[in-house]
Amino acid sequence: MGKSQTGKKDYKQQRQKEMEKKKSTQRLMGWSLAIVLVAFLVLIVVSIMHGKGTGKTVEDKEFHYDQQPALGKSDAPVKIVEFADFKCPACKQFDQLILPQVKKDFVDTGIAQIYFINFPIISPDADSRTAAMAGEAVFRQSPEEFWKFYEAVYAKQGDEHTKWATSDALVQIAKESNLKLDFDKLKKDIDDNTYAQAVRDDEAIAAKLRVNSTPTVYINGNAVPDSDTFKYSAIKDAIEKAKGDAKP
Structure with missing residues (x-):
């Protein structure tokens, strides 16, 4: 009985670690996606600012x-x-x-x-x-x-x-x-x-x-x-x- 309980405990700990690892990976992917999105938006803004018909006057x-x-x-x-x-x-x-x-x-x-x-x-x-x-x-x-x-x-x-x-x-x-x-x-x-x-x-x-x-x-x-x-x-x-x- 003690071994069974210990096994369950180990299993739960392993599952918890796996869940935490999964969440960490998801957060990392989320931050990476956010960084890429921000960089993309910056490029768009820069392109627009230097583009045509935006109202920005060229000296x-x-x-x-x-x-x-x-x-x-x-x-x-x-x-x-x-x-x-x-x-x-x-x-x-x-x-x-x-x-x-x-x-x-x-x-x-x-x-x-x-x-x-x-x-x-x-x-x-x-x-x-x-x-x-x-x-x-x-x-x-x-x-x-x-x-x-x-x-x-x-x-x-x-x-x-x-x-x-x-x-x-x-x-x-x-x-x-x-x-x-x-x-x-x-x-x-x-x-x-x-x-x-x-x-x-x-x-x-x-x-x-x-x-x-x-x-x-x-x-x-x-x-x-x-x-x-x-x-x-x-x-x-x-x-x-x-x-x-x-x-x-």
Whole structure:
């Protein structure tokens, strides 16, 4: 009888230890899950804070305005930045559907100035980068010819899945558009990757701001949500708000 009672006691103690161990393991798993969840939420918050359309204003210095092609009056109260890829079909649509209205209503009237920043995302290791370097080469030769080149490349844009933006093709586009450039120099600059660093600098800006698509548009440092990029009414409202906020 004594042995039986002792056995029961040992069994109960063993069961109690197992239960305590199980509870300890569950608590550990619970804390681990909580830590992972908190870390995940922190990442989401950080991403949102650096993301688009959150209302957080990016400081002017982040865009390096003085190094970018610009269209419009330098004293315009509204600065519009477009991150784009010459091979991007959506960028072509933005150029043809939205920018003409923006130019007419806001650039030509002195309210806004537009800046272009390269973000070769379609084929970053191939002709998206070639096109970006070509744009930089045109800009460095003649800033006023850049926007003509911009329009011409989008007008003759090839399929995004084919390698069409070669140095020969880009120089030919510039020639056919009667740009006032030294075409031999343009060809050499593209082939020699003369402005590769300038493109990398633009990519660094995009990376810092966590830009992940093209076109991405900022208005006075505030990102336009992707859902509004092709809504002229939304772009117009954002510009008018930026103009009002910029008043002294």
